[in-house]
Amino acid sequence: MESECVSCGACVAACPTATLQEKTVIMLGQSEHSVVTTCAYCGVGCSFKAEMKGNQVVRMVPHKNGQANEGHACVKGRFAWGYATHKDRITKPMIRAKITDPWREVSWEEALTYAASEFRRIQAKHGRDSIGGITSSRCTNEETYLVQKLVRAAFGNNNVDTCARVCHSPTGYGLKTTLGESAGTQTFASVDKADVIMVIGANPTDGHPVFGSRMKRRIREGAKLIVVDPRRIDIVDTPHVKASHHLQLRPGTNVAVVNALAHVIVTEGLLNEAFIAERCETRAFEQWRAFVARPENAPEATEELTGVPAASIREAARIYATGG
Numbered sequence: 609m610e611s612e613c614v615s616c617g618a619c620v621a622a623c624p625t626a627t628l629q630e631k632t633v634i635m636l637g638q639s640e641h642s643v644v645t646t647c648a649y650c651g652v653g654c655s656f657k658a659e660m661k662g663n664q665v666v667r668m669v670p671h672k673n674g675q676a677n678e679g680h681a682c683v684k685g686r687f688a689w690g691y692a693t694h695k696d697r698i699t700k701p702m703i704r705a706k707i708t709d710p711w712r713e714v715s716w717e718e719a720l721t722y723a724a725s726e727f728r729r730i731q732a733k734h735g736r737d738s739i740g741g742i743t744s745s746r747c748t749n750e751e752t753y754l755v756q757k758l759v760r761a762a763f764g765n766n767n768v769d770t771c772a773r774v775c776h777s778p779t780g781y782g783l784k785t786t787l788g789e790s791a792g793t794q795t796f797a798s799v800d801k802a803d804v805i806m807v808i809g810a811n812p813t814d815g816h817p818v819f820g821s822r823m824k825r826r827i828r829e830g831a832k833l834i835v836v837d838p839r840r841i842d843i844v845d846t847p848h849v850k851a852s853h854h855l856q857l858r859p860g861t862n863v864a865v866v867n868a869l870a871h872v873i874v875t876e877g878l879l880n881e882a883f884i885a886e887r888c889e890t891r892a893f894e895q896w897r898a899f900v901a902r903p904e905n906a907p908e909a910t911e912e913l914t915g916v917p918a919a920s921i922r923e924a925a926r927i928y929a930t931g932g
């Protein structure tokens with residue numbers, strides 16, 4: 609546990625002699641068939657082959673054709689699947705009429721009839737819009753699709769959402785307003801071509817490890833990394849990978865830091881004018897340029913508020929603007 613190993617299991621998958629082998633294969637035996645599935649632990653969406661013996665998962669092997677992971681995995685998807693058959697898991701339907709009642713195990717028939725009749729009762733009393741559905745960000749696209757189908761076709765309303773939107777709404781709003789699309793505009797693979805990577809308020813090696821590894825690989829090839837985060841996240845300084853700058857801002861001062869970075873780029877004339885002329889609305893861009901150029905947005909002026917030394921902001925901005 610003290611080594612730099614991240615337990616991704618790649619060595620186990622590659623071992624040609626089965627000297628390294630999953631404990632579960634030793635315990636449960638070789639698999640008989642496999643099912644392709646998606647790891648739902650994080651948004652990377654790695655593809656896996658769930659190797660099965662009957663209905664029992666024997667091991668999870670990352671899928672070489674998976675577009676998000678290309679045969680790679682992290683410890684969560686690769687090894688942390690014991691929940692599938694964990695004794696704490698609720699596998700039988702249960703009903704309680706009130707939150708103070710104890711749960712009562714019932715048949716599927718009774719559970720489905722009860723749920724459906726309660727939906728109908730509430731709609732009959734309070735109107736069609738009185739019920740809805742929300743899916744977890746851990747659900748697959750297909751599961752979320754099914755729930756919206758239930759809501760639109762059976763409930764007859766549009767009260768459907770996914771919790772992914774709750775944590776994603778600020779970024780979704782920003783992206784939609786500026787770029788017209790609330791999803792990421794790049795594929796994971798595009799990081800392979802990056803020369804400078806700026807990570808703001810994310811912790812890829814913990815949160816999205818398969819993408820984190822991909823980013824680390826690119827940084828080892830020479831790309832520069834700027835981390836903007838109050839936390840000293842792993843990627844700031846790990847074996848083989850170091851951030852060229854860690855802008856350790858005070859929580860809540862992201863906008864001031866981004867404006868200060870922009871201030872340096874604009875006032876030092878580091879803009880790529882041709883790129884901007886081709887893509888930006890001239891009037892809106894000029895407004896923004898004039899705003900960030902104001903003295904109160906200079907790194908020296910924001911230093912006290914953000915806690916980030918002006919010199920670091922200036923260096924990071926120059927790298928970001930000129931790095932390629």
Ligand code: SF4
Pocket residue numbers: 612613614615616617618619620
């Ligand atoms: S391949 Fe993954 S599990 Fe194996 S030693 Fe390296 S980091 Fe650890």
Ligand code: SF4
Pocket residue numbers: 647648649650651652653654677681682683684685686816817818819
């Ligand atoms: S990075 Fe890890 S947790 Fe995220 S989808 Fe891939 S295997 Fe699952």
